[in-house]
Amino acid sequence: MRYIVDHDLHIHSKISPCSRDDRQCKEAILAYGLTNRFKLVGVTDHFWDLNVDYGDAPGWLDVGEERWRSILPLPQSKECRFLFGAEVDMNRHQTTGICERTLGMMDYTLISTGHLHLKNFVTDVSKFPRTPEFVKEYYLGRLKAFLAHEEYPFERMGMTHFHSCIIGEDKLVQTLGLFSDEELEELFADAARKGVGVELNAESIPNNPEVLEAVLRPYQIAKNQGCKFYLAGDAHHPEAFRITKEMFEHWVDLLGLQESDKWPFVTEQIEKLSAGN
Numbered sequence: 557m558r559y560i561v562d563h564d565l566h567i568h569s570k571i572s573p574c575s576r577d578d579r580q581c582k583e584a585i586l587a588y589g590l591t592n593r594f595k596l597v598g599v600t601d602h603f604w605d606l607n608v609d610y611g612d613a614p615g616w617l618d619v620g621e622e623r624w625r626s627i628l629p630l631p632q633s634k635e636c637r638f639l640f641g642a643e644v645d646m647n648r649h650q651t652t653g654i655c656e657r658t659l660g661m662m663d664y665t666l667i668s669t670g671h672l673h674l675k676n677f678v679t680d681v682s683k684f685p686r687t688p689e690f691v692k693e694y695y696l697g698r699l700k701a702f703l704a705h706e707e708y709p710f711e712r713m714g715m716t717h718f719h720s721c722i723i724g725e726d727k728l729v730q731t732l733g734l735f736s737d738e739e740l741e742e743l744f745a746d747a748a749r750k751g752v753g754v755e756l757n758a759e760s761i762p763n764n765p766e767v768l769e770a771v772l773r774p775y776q777i778a779k780n781q782g783c784k785f786y787l788a789g790d791a792h793h794p795e796a797f798r799i800t801k802e803m804f805e806h807w808v809d810l811l812g813l814q815e816s817d818k819w820p821f822v823t824e825q826i827e828k829l830s831a832g833n
């Protein structure tokens with residue numbers, strides 16, 4: 557059966573500093589889910605847990621735990637379950653901004669290892685040549701560092717937008733081309749073994765055929781290695797809600813996804829909705 561577009565697990569609310577849009581409230585997020593007949597939505601504001609030592613590379617401190625949690629309680633509907641999550645970064649010391657305690661506070665967590673545009677937080681600009689070679693090695697090291705956290709509850713953790721925010725689009729084809737098939741196979745086989753969800757981000761499907769081909773290769777390898785996928789609108793403002801479903805359908809077609817390619821975390825949550833819990 558073809559992969560059913562029935563969820564969006566990556567949505568920012570007004571709490572995220574990159575949204576700060578009062579219209580992007582919890583009621584609007586649930587309404588978006590219901591309008592699109594999604595059975596599952598999740599809010600994932602940026603967050604850094606202050607119990608985690610960030611050294612000299614801080615980020616998202618202005619969100620803070622209190623502000624991040626201020627969206628609770630989330631409204632629920634019999635037709636659409638609404639989960640609480642976070643988009644958590646890894647800083648330039650390969651420290652991820654969550655601890656066990658905060659992991660326990662949320663339904664799931666999205667880990668962004670690739671926000672290389674966040675200067676000084678994620679990259680040290682004084683030692684960061686933005687060349688495809690450097691970016692590729694730097695990013696691959698970060699992805700491996702995330703997967704090396706054996707203590708993480710990977711079955712409820714997602715890896716966000718693999719190809720976004722790592723380098724400008726003019727150098728993206730070259731940068732992605734530097735990842736060998738073997739490196740990607742090893743990486744995604746490890747992700748598949750651990751049960752990490754692989755994100756398909758609605759904002760990041762390129763139009764240029766050459767760029768699209770380069771972008772699709774890692775996801776095709778992920779699929780071949782047995783990785784499971786979740787859908788991510790990554791909306792920061794309500795306008796984005798209008799196009800996400802179409803983009804999700806596009807991803808499903810591009811990768812030829814079946815229901816069996818869906819991240820089990822999504823399926824389990826939708827089953828809970830059907831069972832009325």
Ligand SMILES: [Zn+2]
Nearest residue numbers: 643668716717
């Ligand atoms: Zn992101």
Ligand SMILES: [Zn+2]
Nearest residue numbers: 566568643790
């Ligand atoms: Zn995001």
